[in-house]
Amino acid sequence: MADINKKAKTTNPFESIIEALFVFFEKKINMYAFIVLAVGFLVVFPNVSSRFTQEIMTNLFFYVVVCLGLNIIVGYAGLLHLGYAAFFAVGAYTTGILSSRMGMDFWLTIPFSIVAAVIAGLAIGFPTLRLRGDYLAIVTLGFGEITRLTIRNLDITGGAIGLIGIQRPVLFGITLNQITHFYYMFFILAIIAIIVSYRLENSRMGRAWEYIREDEDAAAAMGINVVTTRLYAFIIGSSFGAVGGSFFAAKMTAISPDSFMFIHSVMFLMAVVLGGMGKIPGVVLGSMLVVLIPEVARGIGPYRLLIFGFLLLIIMLYRPQGIWPDKPAISAKE
Amino acid sequence: MAIHEILIQQLFNGLLIGSFYGLVAIGYSMVYGIIKLLNFAHGDIYMLGAFSGLVFLSIVAPTIGAGWGSLILGMLISMLLVGLVGVFIQRVAYRPMLKAPRLSILITALAVSMILYNTIMLLSSGRFLPFRTEISTESFFLGPLRLTETRVVLIVAAFALMFIMHMFITKTMYGKAMRAISLDRDTCQLMGIDVYKIIALTFFVGSALAAAAGIMAGVYYGTIHFYMGFLIGLKAFTAAVIGGIGIIPGAMLGGLLLGLLEAFGTQIPFIGTVWKDVFSFAFLILFLIFKPNGLLGRSESERM
Amino acid sequence: MALLEIKDLTLRFGGLCAVNALSLEIEEGSIRSLIGPNGAGKTCVFNCMTGFYIPSDGEIKFQGQSLREKKPHYITYLGLARTFQNLRLFKGMSVLENVMSGMHCRSKAAFLTTVLRTKGQKAEERHIREVAEECLDFVGILDKKDFIASNLPYGDQRKVEWARALATQPKLLLLDEPAAGLNKDEKSRLIELMHRIRDERDITIFLIEHDMGLVMKISEKIFVIDYGVKIAEGNAQEVRDNPKVVEAYLGKEEEETA
Numbered sequence: 001m002a003d004i005n006k007k008a009k010t011t012n013p014f015e016s017i018i019e020a021l022f023v024f025f026e027k028k029i030n031m032y033a034f035i036v037l038a039v040g041f042l043v044v045f046p047n048v049s050s051r052f053t054q055e056i057m058t059n060l061f062f063y064v065v066v067c068l069g070l071n072i073i074v075g076y077a078g079l080l081h082l083g084y085a086a087f088f089a090v091g092a093y094t095t096g097i098l099s100s101r102m103g104m105d106f107w108l109t110i111p112f113s114i115v116a117a118v119i120a121g122l123a124i125g126f127p128t129l130r131l132r133g134d135y136l137a138i139v140t141l142g143f144g145e146i147t148r149l150t151i152r153n154l155d156i157t158g159g160a161i162g163l164i165g166i167q168r169p170v171l172f173g174i175t176l177n178q179i180t181h182f183y184y185m186f187f188i189l190a191i192i193a194i195i196v197s198y199r200l201e202n203s204r205m206g207r208a209w210e211y212i213r214e215d216e217d218a219a220a221a222m223g224i225n226v227v228t229t230r231l232y233a234f235i236i237g238s239s240f241g242a243v244g245g246s247f248f249a250a251k252m253t254a255i256s257p258d259s260f261m262f263i264h265s266v267m268f269l270m271a272v273v274l275g276g277m278g279k280i281p282g283v284v285l286g287s288m289l290v291v292l293i294p295e296v297a298r299g300i301g302p303y304r305l306l307i308f309g310f311l312l313l314i315i316m317l318y319r320p321q322g323i324w325p326d327k328p329a330i331s332a333k334e
Numbered sequence: 335m336a337i338h339e340i341l342i343q344q345l346f347n348g349l350l351i352g353s354f355y356g357l358v359a360i361g362y363s364m365v366y367g368i369i370k371l372l373n374f375a376h377g378d379i380y381m382l383g384a385f386s387g388l389v390f391l392s393i394v395a396p397t398i399g400a401g402w403g404s405l406i407l408g409m410l411i412s413m414l415l416v417g418l419v420g421v422f423i424q425r426v427a428y429r430p431m432l433k434a435p436r437l438s439i440l441i442t443a444l445a446v447s448m449i450l451y452n453t454i455m456l457l458s459s460g461r462f463l464p465f466r467t468e469i470s471t472e473s474f475f476l477g478p479l480r481l482t483e484t485r486v487v488l489i490v491a492a493f494a495l496m497f498i499m500h501m502f503i504t505k506t507m508y509g510k511a512m513r514a515i516s517l518d519r520d521t522c523q524l525m526g527i528d529v530y531k532i533i534a535l536t537f538f539v540g541s542a543l544a545a546a547a548g549i550m551a552g553v554y555y556g557t558i559h560f561y562m563g564f565l566i567g568l569k570a571f572t573a574a575v576i577g578g579i580g581i582i583p584g585a586m587l588g589g590l591l592l593g594l595l596e597a598f599g600t601q602i603p604f605i606g607t608v609w610k611d612v613f614s615f616a617f618l619i620l621f622l623i624f625k626p627n628g629l630l631g632r633s634e635s636e637r638m
Numbered sequence: 639m640a641l642l643e644i645k646d647l648t649l650r651f652g653g654l655c656a657v658n659a660l661s662l663e664i665e666e667g668s669i670r671s672l673i674g675p676n677g678a679g680k681t682c683v684f685n686c687m688t689g690f691y692i693p694s695d696g697e698i699k700f701q702g703q704s705l706r707e708k709k710p711h712y713i714t715y716l717g718l719a720r721t722f723q724n725l726r727l728f729k730g731m732s733v734l735e736n737v738m739s740g741m742h743c744r745s746k747a748a749f750l751t752t753v754l755r756t757k758g759q760k761a762e763e764r765h766i767r768e769v770a771e772e773c774l775d776f777v778g779i780l781d782k783k784d785f786i787a788s789n790l791p792y793g794d795q796r797k798v799e800w801a802r803a804l805a806t807q808p809k810l811l812l813l814d815e816p817a818a819g820l821n822k823d824e825k826s827r828l829i830e831l832m833h834r835i836r837d838e839r840d841i842t843i844f845l846i847e848h849d850m851g852l853v854m855k856i857s858e859k860i861f862v863i864d865y866g867v868k869i870a871e872g873n874a875q876e877v878r879d880n881p882k883v884v885e886a887y888l889g890k891e892e893e894e895t896a
Contacts, residue, residue, distance in 0.1 A: 080440045127623040134372050135622070137440050138571045145568065146615045153608055196753050203752040203759070204745055204766065211728055211739050213435075218726035221688065223714035223743025223806055236749060262564070266448065273441055302456065309448030316442040317430055 018325045046180045054183045061186035063287035067271045068193040069240020075278030077233035078213035080137040083144025084268050087238040089260035090116050091245025096163040096255050106169035106250050117242030121235040129230045144265055152257045162256025166249050182251045197280050209233055270308055276322025285324050339478040344597040346479055352593020353492035357547035358566055359573035359585035361540025367516035367580030368536050374443035377567025378450035383545025384552040386412040388465055400468040409549045413542035420541025421534045455560040462559045465552035488550050496586050503582050512536055572618040578628025641666040641842050647696035649682055656682045658866040669843045671853045674863040680846045684812050688720050689713045715743040719808035721799045723815045727787045733798050734783040737770040740805025773801040793824050813845040817852050829856050
């Protein structure tokens with residue numbers, strides 16, 4: 001019987017390289033070796049780099065955490081979220097208010113931050129997710145704006161000036177106040193985010209999200225509660241953003257509404273979409289692009305967003321699955 | 335001012351702003367009805383209309399002035415040009431995506447929006463530009479209402495456009511075709527309806543109306559800015575949901591209602607102008623919870 | 639009490655009455671069929687039973703519990719599974735993953751247990767996989783479990799659809815035109831399969847079909863519906879001889895050739 005699953009042999013050298021890489025990393029030991037090397041490199045990195053570079057890498061790790069959260073909503077559950085900066089803001093301001101106005105210890109603010117994100121997520125998700133998934137895009141956009149306006153107009157959030165005096169975290173007696181501290185802090189967070197995402201992806205929940213993405217009605221017929229499953233994705237994803245926000249607040253010690261604008265929501269989305277929605281390495285790649293390109297191409301300055309807009313359009317038209325390659329259809333188990 | 339004077343004034347203001355919302359919401363609703371896309375870039379089309387109007391005026395002002403004649407001419411030309419831009423965008427960015435997952439086309443719309451407003455931002459150096467006209471700003475009183483010639487013309491023009499739109503949708507073949515396509519696109523193709531042409535026409539009409547609203551907004555507010563499309567997009571969506579998404583009279587009704595709600599909302603002590611937008615957004619959420627099909631919508635049953 | 643009771647089921651779409659005061663009962667352990675000319679309303683009945691349409695009137699009771707206004711996923715959870723006329727597999731996913739979807743409502747791992755990879759969660763994942771493989775084996779395509787669903791030939795895709803429905807561990811299985819597009823061999827194997835489903839797994843079967851031969855061979859009782867109304871009920875012989883049934887089918891043929 002013809003082997004239906006094998007693709008015709010391609011002569012495209014690029015594709016052959018990708019294929020070879022996939023085969024190489026199929027072997028568990030190769031995968032582990034690579035991971036150990038990469039992690040090892042990143043661990044010793046601060047010893048061989050300037051503070052400026054560490055700052056960029058810290059920013060990158062921060063993006064990875066936040067974008068993996070957005071990836072759960074956009075990539076796994078297939079819902080467009082245009083106001084992710086709002087959840088990031090909810091986390092940052094919860095920590096900010098509790099820390100600077102009530103003197104709470106940083107680590108204690110984190111559960112509050114997550115709860116705040118869950119509440120916000122339910123408030124937005126519940127009315128909207130019962131309806132079509134497309135509505136969520138605009139509603140989240142609106143929510144993003146409303147959050148920003150509210151933050152700007154209230155006293156407790158410091159108004160347009162924002163909050164200052166957010167306390168630095170203290171870990172095992174050391175006050176984290178140097179860039180190297182935050183480098184490692186966000187690095188660990190990124191690793192946790194990757195592990196959590198990976199476990200979610202390859203689980204009953206992860207499959208449920210994929211079933212819904214493929215065919216919502218068939219998924220319902222198979223016993224999957226589409227609304228609550230989507231809501232789960234929305235809330236879990238939002239929590240990632242909130243946690244990222246809390247640590248961001250602690251690192252900056254001062255936050256203002258200007259860090260949580262629509263443009264930031266767009267940047268997070270770009271990282272997820274450009275790199276490859278729904279794929280963890282894709283999101284990491286996308287984060288690298290979004291964080292590093294402006295650093296490398298300083299000259300583009302004001303044209304940055306226009307260029308990103310065109311990039312997004314081109315990717316959507318010609319390679320909507322993002323830059324990160326998909327697994328080849330050839331099943332190794334034959 | 336006495337209470338009833340305030341109320342009547344706000345009633346007028348609300349209807350005026352509401353008619354802008356309605357004009358933009360029509361395009362939003364039409365496009366959603368026909369291809370199930372929430373055209374995120376629609377607000378930027380409104381902004382384009384305002385800017386093209388400004389460009390036209392600055393070109394012709396030295397020769398024929400910037401009075402009502404120029405304005406009307408400018409509006410018609412803008413409507414035509416921006417309508418064509420809408421068709422172009424649809425052809426290049428949306429038509430290839432019609433069979434793609436919904437998420438992809440939504441992101442494409444986002445990309446288009448980014449391209450549009452960033453282009454205008456760069457061209458306008460990000461500044462607020464004054465929309466200079468030479469029409470009278472003298473106010474007069476009609477009973478308790480304080481009006482200007484401008485406002486009267488604007489509200490009449492907006493309502494006229496909405497009326498024309500209503501006639502177009504209900505009385506012409508094109509209008510019927512649009513409604514048919516929104517119900518079942520594949521069958522329409524089998525029936526010999528040139529679906530792509532109708533979709534292009536929908537974008538043309540919707541964009542033209544948004545452009546008209548943009549120019550009217552320019553006249554009304556006096557200044558325009560590259561980011562003005564952002565908020566109007568949200569308001570238009572809210573209006574479309576209130577009235578019933580995909581239903582043209584619903585978009586008009588929703589727009590007017592939203593305008594009125596906002597106008598009266600600014601009079602409520604806690605809300606005022608500061609929280610006006612939050613107030614509108616709250617209405618969106620309320621409608622989504624309690625009446626997601628809008629005031630004029632019926633619940634759809636699934637087709638399996 | 640019958641496993642499934644439908645009483646005076648009515649479904650209206652605006653002016654059109656797709657299903658009109660339909661009543662029928664399905665006993666546990668039986669194989670029943672619903673037949674009728676095209677457009678008679680058969681799939682509408684299935685959609686009402688499975689929660690995809692809300693009936694305008696009437697009652698549907700499954701194991702004594704009313705199914706009206708219940709959501710599709712809940713109805714599946716209660717033990718009523720269905721296949722689709724036009725095969726709605728999860729195209730980009732593997733055959734095994736497709737079938738594992740059936741076990742979603744029979745498992746419960748949520749966020750915390752998943753992220754922490756508890757013993758319970760790992761055991762549950764293994765169990766889900768085992769049940770899915772067992773269902774694939776039952777329909778005879780276990781060897782294709784890692785193939786992408788859309789890459790399979792039509793006949794095999796059908797089997798995946800059945801395996802998927804079986805994985806939900808239903809008490810009542812609704813098959814929407816299971817024989818469509820199958821050749822003679824495949825059809826006799828389908829009959830065998832349906833008997834095995836009923837005998838080995840204790841599942842009641844209710845099917846919609848156009849293939850008269852198949853229907854006559856497999857069903858103990860047949861319901862005939864036309865224009866949304868039940869016009870006959872009985873075993874193969876009774877239905878075949880019923881003048882109303884003949885008229886419904888022949889009458890339709892006359893209209894079509896006219």
